[in-house]
Amino acid sequence: MTLRIYGDSISGNCLKVKWTADHLGVAYDWFETSVIGGETRTPAFLRLNPAGQVPLLVLSDGRPLAQSNAIIIYLAEGSDLIPSHPYVRAQMMQWLFWEQYSHEPYIAVARFQMRYLGKPAAELDPRLIERGHGALARLESALTEGPFLVGPSLTLADISLVAYTRVAHEGGFDLSPYGAIRAWIARVEAALNITD
């Protein structure tokens, strides 16, 4: 039995897992699971993940693993997506935790409210906009120093951060002032063969 990935294709958190597995050539079966459709709240799904969240990885022996960044670290162990130098690896980890605490809660949430709940931009909580732009400014600053977030090549930090940054405009964030971010998105999409 091969790996199973339960994911919602509109979720950047889920796409991180798909892109990482595809990039590494890891075989898996994808089970499309709609959050808006309530498919993460069924008794069957809650037995797999009591937190009721996707993405969820299920190993060949049935053991589950949740949390997008924990899953991609697990999949990428020993590959060049995780730097081998301890300090550089720690910088990658720093970006992964920053993504979940200081980027996703603003950029992804604004996008979800506008694109999927139909909220007009003018009705978004102003803190989402302000903190989202704060996160983008921090990314822009980091990306003026090198082609990728950590070291000279693609790492999990890029995969994790690009997921919602590349669709930030769907949450009302105009990326045109962020030239280094836009060039980096194109670079990461090319490295991951993302064409949609």
Added chain:
Amino acid sequence: MTLRIYGDSISGNCLKVKWTADHLGVAYDWFETSVIGGETRTPAFLRLNPAGQVPLLVLSDGRPLAQSNAIIIYLAEGSDLIPSHPYVRAQMMQWLFWEQYSHEPYIAVARFQMRYLGKPAAELDPRLIERGHGALARLESALTEGPFLVGPSLTLADISLVAYTRVAHEGGFDLSPYGAIRAWIARVEAALNITD
């Protein structure tokens, strides 16, 4: 030059770093840095960490590292605080990301507002209370299955999650219904020699 840790002793995120270093016998100099006092927003501090956040680890050669969970992973690499088995290590990572996304934003934020900003419990955002109790219920459930969050002994998952759980009552969360959590807090405090 020894390691430097910039931290605010009222912050669970900072105490995680102190406890981990102490447990591992890592030598460091602690630089008390008050968030409420504005000491994370001075030009000198922002040069060290542009995100203006503590904890911050500064290596002996001056390189900085931010994000509490990234710092404790860096400090604990190769120690028994990080399980060597890939799946068990991944479970530990899952808890660390869950802590920053689904626990700290409710439990720590409610405590900060009540204890340090003087907000009465009745004025807290009801979502903080509801989601905080959701996080505690999930912890309680996990801790009925074993003495520590992952495997048979103390890991970074326990250090990270205990930091704000042990002071949850300061945010209005009554822990008396959570018997497994209370026993685990005592167990982790004993393992870490926390006496305050």
